Amino acid sequence: MGRRDDDALAAEWHQLMGRYNRLMCALDRELSLAHDLSASEFEVLQQLEHAEECSLRMATLGENAHLTQSALSRLVSRLETDGLVTRKACENDRRSLFVALTDAGRARYAEARPTQRRVLRDEGSDCLPV
Amino acid sequence: MGRRDDDALAAEWHQLMGRYNRLMCALDRELSLAHDLSASEFEVLQQLEHAEECSLRMATLGENAHLTQSALSRLVSRLETDGLVTRKACENDRRSLFVALTDAGRARYAEARPTQRRVLRDEGSDCLPV
DNA sequence: GCGCATTGAATGCACGTGCATCTAACTTGG
DNA sequence: CCAAGTTAGATGCACGTGCATTCAATGCGC
Numbered sequence: 150m151g152r153r154d155d156d157a158l159a160a161e162w163h164q165l166m167g168r169y170n171r172l173m174c175a176l177d178r179e180l181s182l183a184h185d186l187s188a189s190e191f192e193v194l195q196q197l198e199h200a201e202e203c204s205l206r207m208a209t210l211g212e213n214a215h216l217t218q219s220a221l222s223r224l225v226s227r228l229e230t231d232g233l234v235t236r237k238a239c240e241n242d243r244r245s246l247f248v249a250l251t252d253a254g255r256a257r258y259a260e261a262r263p264t265q266r267r268v269l270r271d272e273g274s275d276c277l278p279v
Numbered sequence: 280m281g282r283r284d285d286d287a288l289a290a291e292w293h294q295l296m297g298r299y300n301r302l303m304c305a306l307d308r309e310l311s312l313a314h315d316l317s318a319s320e321f322e323v324l325q326q327l328e329h330a331e332e333c334s335l336r337m338a339t340l341g342e343n344a345h346l347t348q349s350a351l352s353r354l355v356s357r358l359e360t361d362g363l364v365t366r367k368a369c370e371n372d373r374r375s376l377f378v379a380l381t382d383a384g385r386a387r388y389a390e391a392r393p394t395q396r397r398v399l400r401d402e403g404s405d406c407l408p409v
Numbered sequence: 410g411c412g413c414a415t416t417g418a419a420t421g422c423a424c425g426t427g428c429a430t431c432t433a434a435c436t437t438g439g
Numbered sequence: 440c441c442a443a444g445t446t447a448g449a450t451g452c453a454c455g456t457g458c459a460t461t462c463a464a465t466g467c468g469c
Contacts, residue, residue, distance in 0.1 A: 155396040159325075162302060162399055166322070169299040170345040172292060174427085187455080192296070195289075207418065215300040220456055222419055227455095244417040244464045266285040269292055304457085317425080337448065350426055352449055357425095374434045374447040416465075426455085436445070 168273075175272045176265060184261040185231075189216060189224060191265055194233065194250065194258040203250035206239065210248055233257055298403075305402045306395060314391040315361075319346060319354060321395055324363065324380065324388040333380035336369065340378055363387055 176188040186194070196213045197203050205213070211221040225248055228234045233254035239245035250258070306318040316324070326343045327333050335343070341351040355378055358364040363384035369375035380388070 155400070158399045158403060159396065162403065163322075165295070165299055165302070167345050169295055172295070177427085189455085192293075208416090215297050217457060218418070219420080219458080223455075226419090242417080242465070246418070266289065269288045270285070273288060273292065307457085319425085338446090347427060348448070349428080349450080353425075356449090369447095372435070372447080376448070411469090412467105414465105414467080417463090418461100419463105420459100420461075422457105422459090424456085424458105427453095429450100429452090431450075432448090434445100434447080437443090439440100439442090 172269070172272055175268050179264055179268050180261060183264050184257060186257065186261055189214065189220070190228060191258070191261055193221075193224060193228065194254055194261075197234065197248065197250040198255065198258050203255070204237070204247045207246050207248060228254070302399070302402055305398050309394055309398050310391055313394050314387060316387065316391055319344065319350070320358060321388070321391055323351075323354060323358065324384055324391075327364065327378065327380040328385065328388050333385065334367070334377045337376050337378060358384070 173188055176191070180186045180188055180191055184191075192214045193210060193216075196210055197205060207221060207225070208218075210216075210225075211218055214221070216224065225234060225236065229236060231253075232251060234248050234250055237247045237249055239247055303318055306321070310316045310318055310321055314321075322344045323340060323346075326340055327335060337351060337355070338348070340346075340355075341348055344351065346354065355364060355366065359366060361383075362381060364378050364380055367377045367379055369377055
């Protein structure tokens with residue numbers, strides 16, 4: 150609670166910012182150059198790949214991928230335009246949507262994963278594990 | 280190097296993203312509501328406050344605050360417009376600029392710091408220390 | 410069954426960012 | 440001393456984001 154603890158917390162936060170920015174920039178750059186995917190888009194594909202039937206509700210997907218509702222809505226639109234995912238209406242609740250990976254989406258993810266893992270190894274060696 | 284290590288690294292990265300996004304959103308929201316400062320702007324003021332004579336070269340400031348050169352350039356412009364910092368030419372190298380905290384800037388930082396520290400305590404308790 | 414609050418998702422808007430590029434100022438080799 | 444290369448910072452541009460709002464579908468109380 151004291152000044153010292155607060156400053157220690159601020160220092161931790163400062164470190165966290167540094168790690169995040171370095172990794173995120175590297176991932177965005179390399180993934181978009183090599184696979185035309187942003188780091189967020191990759192993250193969404195990854196969540197879907199590991200989901201039951203490669204399909205998740207928008208809200209769930211947003212939480213898992215650390216995206217706000219509006220960011221996710223547009224991101225999924227982009228992925229859909231590129232043919233990597235499809236939106237499917239939910240029968241129980243017609244407000245909800247399921248997002249599902251297409252074959253192309255699964256292929257793109259498989260293609261991009263080694264790149265992402267390599268960047269994490271190269272850039273993250275002194276950042277991760279936290 | 281193996282698949283397991285890579286996946287562990289990816290999990291760490293996923294955690295890091297979550298922590299960063301949660302804290303950054305909270306800080307941005309509260310700091311801009313209460314003090315009309317973004318989290319990045321606060322970070323810059325903080326770096327200056329702790330610098331020799333409250334003054335740093337742009338490049339140094341950029342590294343310390345984890346900002347790209349272009350982001351920093353515009354951010355400093357905003358702070359200057361608001362009267363919180365001033366740009367001063369460097370006499371030895373007329374390409375360089377020093378950015379210095381004004382009295383108003385120091386005051387705004389002092390005002391905002393408790394808010395930032397509180398958010399870090401509230402939101403960061405389960406995120407920090409890493 | 411009918412309003413009323415709530416929830417899921419889409420969208421207008423303003424804004425901050427990265428990338429590429431530009432200009433000016435310094436540096437270095439000849 | 441000059442030309443070529445390098446470095447500091449500013450800027451045009453496209454783009455992704457958050458916030459606030461909107462619209463439709465659902466649940467809940469009466």
